[in-house]
Amino acid sequence: MSQVIIYTTQHCPYCVSAKRLLSSKGVTPVEINVESSPQHLAEMLQRSKRRTVPQIFVGEVHVGGFDDLASLDHQGRLDALLHA
Template sequence: MARIEIYTTPFCGYCARAKGLLDSKGVAYEEMDVMMDDKKRTEMRERARRHTVPQIFINGEHVGGSDELAALEQAGKLDAMLAQPG
């Protein structure tokens, strides 16, 4: 299975939507809460070059946020990405 990392904050609707999609696929992911962790937030900004959450990485590749993850699903590309070994 792919290695999935998702930077989130609590009470974030977009984060919940992205995690819900990943949960529906039955895949495990590493969630990093950046709300109170400045080190993780800085890491997210450096990796993603964005400051909003969620930011999602699959096998180290930045795929974007919730909308981009949903677009991959609608385009039929997400399952193949999730099947690749991480």
């Protein structure tokens, strides 16, 4: 299974929803809180080119945020990406 990295903040409902969806797929993502580290925020900005959280990566693939993750799941493409 591909490693999943999710950049989050502490009080983000979309982050909670993304982690819940991933958990339902049997995935425990590596969570990086960008609130507590300017270095991690800079890393997220460089990798994703976005300022909002969550930012989700499956392997080296930038999925995007929760809406993008949920869309992949509804299209039936998330499982294949997770198991690539």
